[in-house]
Amino acid sequence: MESNTKEKLISVNVSGALPFLEKEPDFKAAAKALKTLREGNGAGNDFLGWLKLPFSYDKVEYARLRVCADRIRKDADALVVIGIGGSYLGARAAIEFLRSPRHSEACPAPKIYFLGNGIDASDVLQVLELVKGKSVYVNVVSKSGTTLEPALAFRIFKELLEKEYGKEGARKRIICTTDKARGALKSLADAEGYECFTVPDDIGGRYSVLSPVGLLPIAAAGIDTDELLKGAAEQAELGESEDPQANPSLLYAAVRQALYRQGKKVEILSCPSESLRFISEWWKQLYGESEGKQGLGIFPASCVFTADLHSMGQYIQDGERMLQETFLAVKDSGVKLAVPSSAENADGLNYLTGMDYADIYACAKEGVKQAHIKGGVPCTEIEMAAKDERSLGALIYFFELACAVSGYMEGVNPFDQPGVEEYKKNMFALLKKA
């Protein structure tokens, strides 16, 4: 069963999963979840802004964002993006995928550094060292401005910029993505005169990558955000259908929930390259935080293939049979590399001479899929048409929509995160005592 036609940006193939199911996936429940979502009468319905975002985004603000990104690209050697969780993962995922995981080493300026996503002195000190003497801009991303990790990093970089460029110079170099009206960061930004972009009220952090939260750093990295939004809009159109053959998000959601009900409680997202590692990390937040509640939820894990076939491969093939696997693939990687011939042929691989890397990977993936299915692991495939902005925009929307549908099918509110308050309460109590 495929929800695929040639021109689609995202194809889902569940033929490696269906044979494991004792009964049909509950497409009716998936369609009902979608209806609830679209009609806005389910749990968490004040956080549905992402659903129409690819059409309804603020065009005036977006134009200003592009101007700001151009200014950064022209004037900055380095952009320090300060944020955590949803204020970080989406942008990093997009930049590592469309540029490179080595972007700050290998790509032209501005170099982009993500900070404020942990409490790690070495990391901060190293970035301070790397940007020394460079033209530095800062984008601080925080709805409230009081989240511990980004707030600490912002203190350090605000001080640095004011010392380096004076109050006036720092004003031009600090850009805030925050609440439109309230909160500590918004107040500070207004008082200091920083340019601001909005974290929409009706979009939670993990659904926010296509808002200014993700778009500003992504645009500053030279990625075409018009195309990203266009791809998301195309996918959003498909996402209106209640037919799982036309709407791949329904297909994916229904199948993974059916597998979950049969005890496949861990889902591994297997990616074809290190450049997708943070797409997996973004996906883990999206699904883990949306579904992991009330003692329920598929545990999201990830692998980078083929590297991890030589580490997690044994477990996936032969370990506890509680796994489902989702292969993420990119049809057209946009680059060619042919295996060179070898005079010695010591490795015995001359029969591959001239073959393209992408074709070799395709054989590896197919071999792995067959092996894992034989080993008892249901396998779903998600294929992006190309390694480009449009396909990534579509993938983001595809995953967001499937996640919301899947959460409703599970019977939880996929838009809250009540469990993260517990540790914060403890942490702040301990910090105040110290």
Place this chain on the structure above:
Amino acid sequence: MESNTKEKLISVNVSGALPFLEKEPDFKAAAKALKTLREGNGAGNDFLGWLKLPFSYDKVEYARLRVCADRIRKDADALVVIGIGGSYLGARAAIEFLRSPRHSEACPAPKIYFLGNGIDASDVLQVLELVKGKSVYVNVVSKSGTTLEPALAFRIFKELLEKEYGKEGARKRIICTTDKARGALKSLADAEGYECFTVPDDIGGRYSVLSPVGLLPIAAAGIDTDELLKGAAEQAELGESEDPQANPSLLYAAVRQALYRQGKKVEILSCPSESLRFISEWWKQLYGESEGKQGLGIFPASCVFTADLHSMGQYIQDGERMLQETFLAVKDSGVKLAVPSSAENADGLNYLTGMDYADIYACAKEGVKQAHIKGGVPCTEIEMAAKDERSLGALIYFFELACAVSGYMEGVNPFDQPGVEEYKKNMFALLKKA
């Protein structure tokens, strides 16, 4: 319960796990597993070379390895390390931890690039671009020389080096870590006159980081391998004891197995910084490949804190209760960074002014631990004394020993990996057809 005394490099604290156990951990079985291991009469007993490696390593070869590493450090701008799985993860883990995840951008030459750990054209092309015009050395790490991924990468870099430096020049710049006598790479190396180091016959890939497999790239990165081995030797001495209070590997192994028997089938290794991400990846291979067989095994997953508290935190707190968590901590990070004061105090965090990052992280970790325990997740803590070579050497040995003991307690052979042949068979069939 702590197996801790002040001078130890590795401390294990299971007080956050014991209350979850219905009965005492089976320390008797752990001691018996250790005895079997040390007497060499268990499954996989032809792969026990790692057990005495910190004492028994070939001193003559090691001295030559140090000379070779010094030559690389003196003469190379870039070292390309070609290997996959156990021929890659340990070295990358050590270099990212003791240098930086940004080592190739931020650390002095030689820059170190890991290749041949996937089938990704962009990755290869980017490294080719980065090393253009630089003095390049290659360390190819492969027992057989026929493993697909490193073999393909080595073809490309052998060609490059011969083109750039001639046959004679390339000869000095290519270093092979491979079988001592047989195999495709060893034959080629002998024919071409490359310097070789040995992948010991009695050490499997995932236990090989303290052999030349890991030591050459680690030494080339300027890390003190004497100290690394010294730390491992200290831990190996403790590892002889059958008392879990003296031998923390027994404590860790017995507790995680007891939790596993109660349905805690997923273990999350939670690390304090991005610089430990690949220690987790190395750990995943070690445990996943050793224990994931015959339908058994704890599924190894990982988080980087505090970043992932804002992504996986919700799931860990509130999702399916099949989790056990192991916190990895570093007591002395070796760097200080104090929170600066803020005139505006917009974030309300001035009460933290002057507090060191490490102390803030410690409060966060304690708060998280308490929250996760309250949420039903048994928590074990592993603390390294310092961010240095000796502690890392000890950690490696601690984890290896615990893994072997844990595997024997589970009733499997922790030294084989029969499941990885399945996909290779399929893949090669598909490649040959293509």
